[in-house]
Amino acid sequence: MVFLDFEKPLEKLYEQLEKLKQVGEEGIVDVSETVKELENKIKNTRKEIYSNLTGWQKVQLSRHPERPYTLYYIREMSRKFVELHGDRCFKDDKAIVGGLANLDGQTVMIIGHQKGVNTKMRQYRNFGMANPEGYRKALRLMKMAERFDIPVACLIDTPGAYPGIEAEERGQAEAIARNLLEMAQLKVPIVCVVIGEGASGGAIGIGLGDRVYMMENTWYSVISPESCSSILWHSWDYKEQAAEALKLTPDHMLEFGLIDDIIKEPLGGAHTAPEEMAKLLKRQIKKAISELQEMSVEDRIEARINKYAVMGVYGTAEEDSLMTEKENQ
Template sequence: MVFLEFEKPLEKLYEQLEKVKEVGADGVVDMQATIDELEGRIKQTRRDIYSNLTGWQRVQLSRHPERPYTLYYVEQMCRKFVELHGDRCYGDDKAIVGGIGSLDGQTVVIIGHQKGVNTKMRQYRNFGMANPEGYRKALRLMKLAERFGFPVISLIDTPGAYPGIEAEERGQAEAIARNLFEMAQLRVPVVCAVIGEGASGGAIGIGLGDHVMMLENTWYSVISPESCSSILWRSWDYKEKAAEALKLTAEDMKGFGIVDEIVKEPQGGAHNAPEEMAKTLKRQLKKAIAAIQEKSIEQMVEDRIEKYVRIGPVTHAS
């Protein structure tokens, strides 16, 4: 198990539990009472830790190395899935995956960021930071969904769009802007879910939808706490303060009207019970799609545009 900085009390209890279990395995001394006591303390400690998480702690949870990514959810939710590649312009971006899947008999197009499950795969996936061809691939798949009337599911988990000079040369900003323009008018249901990090244009580039949900321990913001800290204080040392000031948690986003729903995670985070998390996410995605499909296409598009027009009201001083 991988423990985060604020989970150190849990780590110590787990270490004690393992030692006690080793002693009990010898069969010389009955350690069951001690095991039960430690397991009870672990449950209580976990409840205490996760009952009042700060913004920065939720950022840390969203980046947990064992947290499930897009392809895990696709595997768990879809009986069949065919991945499609390439943007038909430049190449295939590995940071964004997408394809056609079957969600309990309903055909959907699923698009999402993929970070990679180990160091080698993270390099291969560019740590979930997409180049322009990734956003153009996503748009190609969305237009394919529109052509055949398939709902679109977008799973967001990125530290941001790739900021390299080659990405700028190939039109990073235009690719993201084009996606926003097209997604606003897409004539099929679009449901988005932030499953990890939701940073900047890298997230919104596939994140404009009829219904936007966030998993409980995720964040959504124009900038990461570290980058915000480096700009304002010329140092990463104030990242915790920046995280609080940015108001980037799921609860904050729900309060601002930027997202429509918060999806509860298993206690300790999605990585503690990934199969349970996948079932919960699937249930909420199906529910959201069904609600959107009750509308006419014209009403759906009108409501989607109006939803984003309402975000960020400005009050003028008299």
Template structure:
């Protein structure tokens, strides 16, 4: 198990539990009561730690190396999934995966960021930072969904769109802007879920939808706490203060009306029980799709546009 800095009390308890179990397995002393006592302490300590997490601690949880990523959720949620590749223009971006899936008998198009589960795969997936061809691939799949009347699901988990010069040369900003323009008018339901990090245009490039949800220990912001800290204080040392000032947690986003729903995670975060998290997410995605499908296409598109128009209204001083 990988423990984060604020989880150190849990790590110590787990170490004690392992030692006690070893003594019990040797059969010299009956340690069952001690084991039960330690397990109770672990549960209570976990509840205490997770009862009042700071913004920075939720950022850390969203980046946990054992946290489930898009392909895991797809594997758990879909009876069958066929991945589709390429933007038919430049190439296939491995940071964004997408294809056609069967969600309990309903055909859907699923698109999401994929970070990679180890060092080699993270390099292969560019750490979930998509190039323009990734967003153009996503748009191609959304247009495919529109043609056949399939709902679209997007799973957001990125530290941001790739900022390299080659991405800018191939039109990074235009690709993201085009996605926003097309998604606003797409004539099929779009349900979005932030499953990890939701940073800047890299997230919103596949994040405009009829219903947007965030998992409990995720974040959604125009900039990461570290980058914000480096701009304001010329140092990363103030990232915790930056995380609080950015108001980037699921609770903050729901309060601002940016997202429509917060999806509860198992105690200890999504990584503590990935299968349970996948079941919960699947249930909420199906529920959201069904609700959007009750509307006519015209009403759905109008409501979607009005939803984003209402975010951050502009006022003019008299």
């Protein structure tokens, strides 16, 4: 098991439990009661730790090396999955995967970021940072789904769109902007779920939907805490303060009206019970699709556009004048 910094009390308890079990296996002493007590203590300690996580701790959990990624969820949720490749323009971006999946009889076009489960695969997947061809592939699959009246599900988990010069040369900003324009008008239901990191335009490039959900231990923000810290304090040492200031947790996103609901995770995070998490995710996606399919195409698109039109806070001219006056003083 991999333990994060704030999970150190659990790590010590697990070490004690392992030693006790070894003693019990040797048959020298009956330690069954002590094992039960220690297991209860682990359970209570876990509840205590996870009852009040900070923003930075949720960021850490969203990046946990054992956390399930898009392809795991697809395999667990679907009876059959046919992956589709390429943007029919440049190449196949491995950071974004997508294809047709059968969710208990419901055909869904699932698209999502894929980070990779080990060092070699992370390099192969470019750490989940998509190039323009990744977003163009996603759009191609969405338009295909629209043609055949198939709902779309997007699983978001990226530290951001790839910032390399070659991505800019091929139109990174245009590709993301095009996706937003097309997704706003797509005729089929779109369900988006942040399953890990939801950073900047890399996330929103496949994140505009009729229903947007976040798993409990994820984050969604225009910038990562580390990058925010480096800009404001010229150091990464203030990433925890930055995480709190950014208000990037699911609770904050729900409060601001930027998402529709939070999907609860098993105690300790999705990586502690990935099969259970996959069931919870599938249930939420199927429920949302079922509700959205009851609406007409016109009503669904109008509701989607209105959903995003009301986001944000607008100040009056008088408030702007007062703010300018204060800044000049």
